[in-house]
Amino acid sequence: MREALRWARRCLVGAVESPEVEAEILLTHVLGRSRAQLYAGADDRLSAEAAERLGELVARRAGGEPLQYLTGHQVFRRLDLAVGPGVLVPRPETEMVVEHALGRIAGVASPVVVDVGTGSGAIALSVGVERPDATVWATEVSPEAAAWARRNLDRLGAGNVTIAEGDLFSPLPANLRGAVDLVVANPPYLAAAQLAGMAADVRDHEPLVATVSGPSGLEVPARVVEEALAWIRPGGWLVMETWPGQADDLLALLSARYAEAAVHPDLTGSLRIAEGQKRPSDPVR
Numbered sequence: 572m573r574e575a576l577r578w579a580r581r582c583l584v585g586a587v588e589s590p591e592v593e594a595e596i597l598l599t600h601v602l603g604r605s606r607a608q609l610y611a612g613a614d615d616r617l618s619a620e621a622a623e624r625l626g627e628l629v630a631r632r633a634g635g636e637p638l639q640y641l642t643g644h645q646v647f648r649r650l651d652l653a654v655g656p657g658v659l660v661p662r663p664e665t666e667m668v669v670e671h672a673l674g675r676i677a678g679v680a681s682p683v684v685v686d687v688g689t690g691s692g693a694i695a696l697s698v699g700v701e702r703p704d705a706t707v708w709a710t711e712v713s714p715e716a717a718a719w720a721r722r723n724l725d726r727l728g729a730g731n732v733t734i735a736e737g738d739l740f741s742p743l744p745a746n747l748r749g750a751v752d753l754v755v756a757n758p759p760y761l762a763a764a765q766l767a768g769m770a771a772d773v774r775d776h777e778p779l780v781a782t783v784s785g786p787s788g789l790e791v792p793a794r795v796v797e798e799a800l801a802w803i804r805p806g807g808w809l810v811m812e813t814w815p816g817q818a819d820d821l822l823a824l825l826s827a828r829y830a831e832a833a834v835h836p837d838l839t840g841s842l843r844i845a846e847g848q849k850r851p852s853d854p855v856r
């Protein structure tokens with residue numbers, strides 16, 4: 572094992588940020604062992620089959636495939652989500668967006684929540700599990716991503732979450748208009764030209780529909796800001812993930828249409844969480 576671990580680490584140096592950690596993750600995944608079991612059996616010999624499988628995964632990772640596509644899962648808040656090609660790997664920064672969003676419905680009994688662009692279902696399923704009294708709708712335009720969300724929904728058995736395939740708010744039932752307590756979204760927000768500067772896993776492997784919004788990067792977020800107004804009840808909230816380079820533009824859009832518009836930093840100090848409250852006087856359109 573020791574030698575296999577060293578070998579895997581050497582192959583990953585220069586290709587990933589933490590070769591030691593990732594070598595360990597791939598080897599424990601191949602062996603179906605915990606980290607503690609791995610080190611307890613450090614003198615064991617690796618079978619030819621396991622060595623071949625490790626070699627294949629290390630080569631794919633060195634070629635830029637996301638680690639989570641290789642292991643097939645990602646932990647997000649309380650959930651262990653299945654992920655793979657066709658869906659964005661949920662990020663730690665989004666966990667904070669969920670935390671903030673949950674705060675906005677803390678005082679609301681049986682809230683109605685919509686997660687727009689659900690991907691793996693990370694946000695919708697977290698809200699569904701952490702607020703069992705909520706009714707959660709999750710929309711997703713990509714059939715591949717929606718299939719991952721359904722897989723995760725089935726695994727978790729969150730009966731209060733419904734996944735609806737289609738563009739932004741269009742697959743929602745009409746009776747939700749003006750009745751939603753919280754819309755939460757982590758929309759694609761990169762400008763097309765930014766993609767070239769991203770890490771290989773994002774650039775070459777994660778779906779473009781999940782990362783790139785259009786020429787400016789603001790196209791999908793701007794649609795969410797505008798279209799959410801028809802669904803949120805007066806006094807309800809829109810909470811969105813953003814990134815520091817877009818925070819000012821998004822804040823301007825929110826300020827023009829919502830009360831209490833703000834962009835908050837995450838725990839690392841990056842402006843990540845944008846929000847606005849629907850004004851009581853705004854009519855349902």
Ligand SMILES: C[S@@+](CC[C@H](N)C(=O)[O-])C[C@H]1O[C@@H](n2cnc3c(N)ncnc32)[C@H](O)[C@@H]1O
Nearest residue numbers: 661688689690711712713738739757759780781
């Ligand atoms: C940045 S990813 C976020 C995924 C997930 N919510 C998360 O935080 O891990 C954006 C998601 O929005 C979806 N999406 C992009 N455009 C959309 C649209 N017009 N309508 C619905 N979903 C859309 C993408 O397929 C992708 O799954």
